[in-house]
Amino acid sequence: MDNVTLKQGTNNTKTITPVITTNNEKICHEIADLSTLDKSLINLLQHGVPVCERPFEQIANELGSTEAEVIRHLNELKSSRVLSRFGPMFDAVYLGGAFTLAALSVPEEDFDKVTVQVNAFKEIAHNYRRTHRFNMWFVIATEAADEIEKVITSIEERTGLSVLNTPKLKEFYVGLYLPV
């Protein structure tokens, strides 16, 4: 696993560790079989969890369940990866580093080769194949903005393709809710 050592200021060294979870994974998954309590928990907890000493007791009261049952079900949902995460969602900018979304228009016959070339960069965090003339979309994550430029130049040299760089200019508050 590659680690990117980041130096911020004089004595503040930190590292972003890319945790590679998937490679060339096709988009198809088993749909989870969920109990009524599971569904209620998923629906309620997406909106947020109260900040208090015993949040699961409060949730149990709201759902007419018990703290122990809520904790058991949530741990099961987490271990079966129905929940990919439970806890504070941090604004990525506070985790350090710079990010951009970028794309390539890859000739079909070169797609596999270019995938290997692009994924080889440790700064590539996500990479998706998409239906468009720009058919490869990836997130570049580095310590500083000027490193983004270097990675883009290297990708262009390596692949012989021109990178479309679309860094975020403004991010909007999102109200995603996936009811079950």
Place this chain on the structure above:
Amino acid sequence: MSDTTITQEKPTLTALERQYILLTQNGLPIIEKPYHHIADKMGISVGQVLALTNDMLERGIIRRIAAVPNHYKLGYQYNGMTVWDIDDEQAEKFGDAVGRLPFVSHCYLRPRHLPQWNYNLFAMVHGKTPEAIAKYRGQIKELLKEVLVTRNHDAGQQVLTQSNDMLTSTAILKKTGLRLKK
């Protein structure tokens, strides 16, 4: 094409905030008293941990404390990156409205690169069927109809005549999680 990278301000964190992030970025333990667990690790009281949590929430360092479901496991197998060419002067107002739609998971303004790329608003949508995400795209289009840009057809050039598009993902080529590490 890569001259528009913006420099993001690098916010500074206090030692406590940094320690809090390091301890919780992989999640809170699902136990009776999760904040007591954090307090023990940080060597401060649970009251201080709760106050710190509320303060970080108010300042936007923490967006929310919540469960994040796996879209796919809940049957939301389809996603579309909808992209829109909208009037720059109205972009912030309408981007904000699009972000608030319940089926949108990310919403950003990004730079155009004419003539190859004329879209400045990106909104990711999730649904259980291809029809669902097509419907969501339609709802966004309805919301944006008055601010969509019409571009002239430029014969012989690589023309950009569409005011919007939806790019669906057909394969995950790489996926990593980013973590702050001591």
